[in-house]
Amino acid sequence: MHFGAEDLLDVRFAAEPLPLVELCLALAAWQRTDRPGVFARWRRQVARELPSDARPLLHLLRPDGDNPAFVEPPVPDLDAALDAVREGGRQLPYEDLVRAASRTRGGADPGGWLRGLWEQDREAWALLDRSLRSAHAALIAPRWREIRQSFRADVAWRARMLAGHGIKAALAGTHPGARWSGTTLAVPGPPDFETRLGGRGLTLMPSAFWTGRPLLAPRPDGSHLLVYPALTPLPLVAPAGADGSLDALLGRTRAAVLQLLTDRRTTSEVARDLGISLPSVSEHTRTLRAAGLITTERDGKAVLHAATGLGMDLLRSGG
Incomplete structure (x- = not known):
């Protein structure tokens, strides 16, 4: 990530966790195999709790967190976030669904559901809405207090680091391998990409579920959201x-x-x-x-x- 002076002056923390972002990261974390000492028991619990009508989401959400942006809008209210999913779907790029379908087992599109989303099929979108609501009710709602506790603790700790050691230390602390070279922050690991923030702002959001390297996503206003693993993951709260x-x-x-x-x-x-x-x-x-x-x-x-x-x-x- 290439930072300009404006970018370094416009780094802020999210006000609170984002429900659909956390849901998508929870389902991605469930499919991962890293950090077994912390997440193994939680993953077994999710395997028992995840309802069958939520499982279509697994055709969209992958372990590396590279998910279609429309399904995880950065909106803090659940109902408003679900509305944003539907609104974003009206301009859904076909390439997003082709990529999602190509990464399912065997490159399949079970029941033509993904294609139905692109074609604005009413039943396909109703299925997506039910799946999101069901998964949220099973995985996020019962743990929301702990999710917020993990979020607030990380923000408090990182704000203290920022005050004592500066913005570069706070950002480098989002990943053990993160390194600064001038005003460029580099994090190792695939996939390789470069982003110039362009002075539009960066919002930091710790996730109680995410275990991989930081994820960068554009926001509707042109700024970026950086999601990184919270200091205290959910199973340790x-x-x-x-x-x-x-x-x-x-x-x-x-x-x-x-x-x-x-x-x-x-x-x-x-x-x-x-x-x-x-x-x-x-x-x-x-x-x-x-x-x-x-x-x-x-x-x-x-x-x-x-x-x-x-x-x-x-x-x-x-x-």
């Missing part, structure tokens, strides 16, 4: 709320890991002291390290972790 501000930000177990690492400890010591598994410790330390809150180094066969200055500041501010 305390369902009933957390007792302290740091627990609310990081999740109770991850906050406890950071607290332990005010003194250097090995992975095995953290697992022993908290009574959790080694893979769980590795998952938590990987996320804390990507956020710049801890460092990790190898000493012979041991792997040692310790809180950074930023991590210590966060512990002090969080009580």
Whole structure:
């Protein structure tokens, strides 16, 4: 992403999560296989909960998050977002549906549903509306409190990083591999593309479900939306709320890991002291390290972790 001076002056956070964007990312995350230590149990739960009338969406929504833009409008109200889907469908590019159909199993278009959308078939659009409503009721509505908690915690943490370290650090923190070269932010991984933001603004939106590299999407006003994984993914958000501000930000177990690492400890010591598994410790330390809150180094066969200055500041501010 190529930033001009106007772009760097016009970076803001979304006011709240976007229901259909989160729904599409949830269904994409369900089809992914990364981060099994965090999402495996949630994926099994979704397999049981997802209604049959929501499954046509899987022909549109893919694990890499490269979804047709019309089905995930950046609108904060669900009913208004569903209206926006239908309105966007009136100018639906045929290429979007060709791409979606070509990426289904065997390149099939089950029942001609995707073609029916392009041809403005009433029944095809009614099926899409039912599928979106059903999937939202099953996956998003029951978890909305936790989704908002994850969203707000990430925004609060990243705003603090912005205040203390600047906009470049806040943006680079959206992905462990993100690197700045002048005013260009590069993130590794396919597909390769370049975007010049053109001074029209960039809105940041952390997602409680997304696990891949940041996704960039144009908005109707010409600006862009950057969706990235929230610091605390949905499965690690305390369902009933957390007792302290740091627990609310990081999740109770991850906050406890950071607290332990005010003194250097090995992975095995953290697992022993908290009574959790080694893979769980590795998952938590990987996320804390990507956020710049801890460092990790190898000493012979041991792997040692310790809180950074930023991590210590966060512990002090969080009580």
